[in-house]
Amino acid sequence: MVGRSGLEFVDSRGGAAAAMNTAIGAALISMVCNLTIGKPKYVEHELTMIDVRSRAEELRSLAVELAEADATAFNAVMAAYKLPKSTDAEKLARTEAVQEALVGAADVPLRIAGAAADVIALAGRIMDGANVNVISDVAVAADSARAGLQSAITNVEINRAAIKDESHKAELAASVARLKDAVLTAGAISESITARITG
Amino acid sequence: MVGRSGLEFVDSRGGAAAAMNTAIGAALISMVCNLTIGKPKYVEHELTMIDVRSRAEELRSLAVELAEADATAFNAVMAAYKLPKSTDAEKLARTEAVQEALVGAADVPLRIAGAAADVIALAGRIMDGANVNVISDVAVAADSARAGLQSAITNVEINRAAIKDESHKAELAASVARLKDAVLTAGAISESITARITG
Numbered sequence: 149m150v151g152r153s154g155l156e157f158v159d160s161r162g163g164a165a166a167a168m169n170t171a172i173g174a175a176l177i178s179m180v181c182n183l184t185i186g187k188p189k190y191v192e193h194e195l196t197m198i199d200v201r202s203r204a205e206e207l208r209s210l211a212v213e214l215a216e217a218d219a220t221a222f223n224a225v226m227a228a229y230k231l232p233k234s235t236d237a238e239k240l241a242r243t244e245a246v247q248e249a250l251v252g253a254a255d256v257p258l259r260i261a262g263a264a265a266d267v268i269a270l271a272g273r274i275m276d277g278a279n280v281n282v283i284s285d286v287a288v289a290a291d292s293a294r295a296g297l298q299s300a301i302t303n304v305e306i307n308r309a310a311i312k313d314e315s316h317k318a319e320l321a322a323s324v325a326r327l328k329d330a331v332l333t334a335g336a337i338s339e340s341i342t343a344r345i346t347g
Numbered sequence: 348m349v350g351r352s353g354l355e356f357v358d359s360r361g362g363a364a365a366a367m368n369t370a371i372g373a374a375l376i377s378m379v380c381n382l383t384i385g386k387p388k389y390v391e392h393e394l395t396m397i398d399v400r401s402r403a404e405e406l407r408s409l410a411v412e413l414a415e416a417d418a419t420a421f422n423a424v425m426a427a428y429k430l431p432k433s434t435d436a437e438k439l440a441r442t443e444a445v446q447e448a449l450v451g452a453a454d455v456p457l458r459i460a461g462a463a464a465d466v467i468a469l470a471g472r473i474m475d476g477a478n479v480n481v482i483s484d485v486a487v488a489a490d491s492a493r494a495g496l497q498s499a500i501t502n503v504e505i506n507r508a509a510i511k512d513e514s515h516k517a518e519l520a521a522s523v524a525r526l527k528d529a530v531l532t533a534g535a536i537s538e539s540i541t542a543r544i545t546g
Contacts (some may be wrong), residue, residue: 161374161378161484162375162483162484162487165371165375165484165487165488165491166487168367168371169368169371169490169494172364172368175360176361176364179360282361283505284361284502284504284505285360285361285364287498287501288361288364288365288498288501288502289364291368291493291494291497291498291501292364292368292494292498294490294494295368295490295491295493295494298490298537299486299487299490299491301541302483302487302490302537302540302541302544303483303487305483305541305544305545306482306483306544308545309544309545309546341501342500342501342504345501345504345505345508346504346508
């Protein structure tokens with residue numbers, strides 16, 4: 149169990165890193181779709197590529213927004229910890245404010261994890277129909293989004309560890325458990341593409 | 348075996364992504380060292396933190412340089428493929444130029460992979476002595492560098508597949524095999540820290 153006391157909660161950059169890894173994955177997916185769309189050789193995958201490109205662009209924007217949201221949620225936790233705690237009433241108000249802020253600070257990485265899992269799913273949708281000249285970028289996208297997902301899960305967990313509401317803790321744990329499958333999916337996509345490349 | 352004919356080699360962004368994931372990992376390691384150095388509680392780890400911070404800063408710079416080097420190496424491959432191929436002499440010169448460029452294009456991601464493996468090793472060196480308030484960032488650093496490493500390996504492989512010199516191919520394969528251990532190390536670091544966080 150990791151202590152989270154004091155004013156040293158400076159791990160918002162880890163949240164930004166998770167969001168950035170996810171955005172890189174989404175950007176690569178979008179690039180691969182762009183380099184596949186309009187090519188006669190891949191015409192049967194055209195509709196999939198157009199749909200995936202649009203989703204990837206949404207996810208890239210979302211990831212960038214979530215990097216900012218993560219910084220905001222982190223600052224809210226910092227601010228709550230700085231509340232006065234001289235009287236019992238102040239202590240109670242501070243504890244409540246900290247707990248509320250922590251719930252927000254766990255929610256943002258959970259949304260980053262969700263976006264990363266969606267990017268991984270997009271990689272899965274295009275891996276068979278993508279322009280073979282850029283197939284390695286689909287693997288890179290999956291690996292980058294995998295890092296985003298794994299990092300976001302770590303960030304959920306560190307906040308979850310400090311949350312006292314047992315039912316909310318259990319909810320977060322269930323959400324994380326559902327998202328963990330996508331870590332394995334990303335690994336499988338990357339390995340399968342590497343196997344194709346190395347023949 | 349993936350075809351690499353024509354002028355569609357636009358996967359330099361995958362190389363940039365690998366370098367960027369590595370740089371993110373290095374930056375987080377450096378941040379964690381900064382937030383550990385000077386704190387009485389962690390005084391016994393002070394020298395390790397100072398040394399690791401210095402190495403992490405070097406690796407971050409190196410990764411940024413390698414992102415540029417990757418673009419240059421990629422452009423060299425593009426340029427070689429654009430050489431004339433009307434006569435047998437031209438064809439021969441073009442093939443030689445392409446092969447030379449491909450060797451360069453495999454070498455840069457190999458160096459990115461090496462830098463990523465070094466970042467993972469730094470994460471391992473600080474995971475036990477780092478400020479516990481930012482321990483999650485060590486896991487995020489390992490996950491990000493892992494993505495950089497895996498992606499760089501994919502980029503080595505796609506270039507290796509088009510290289511004809513069997514002895515150079517074998518050398519690259521051996522280098523990749525050595526680096527793959529660090530993928531597992533990164534996973535172990537991340538898992539071990541997550542286990543500490545979730546208690």
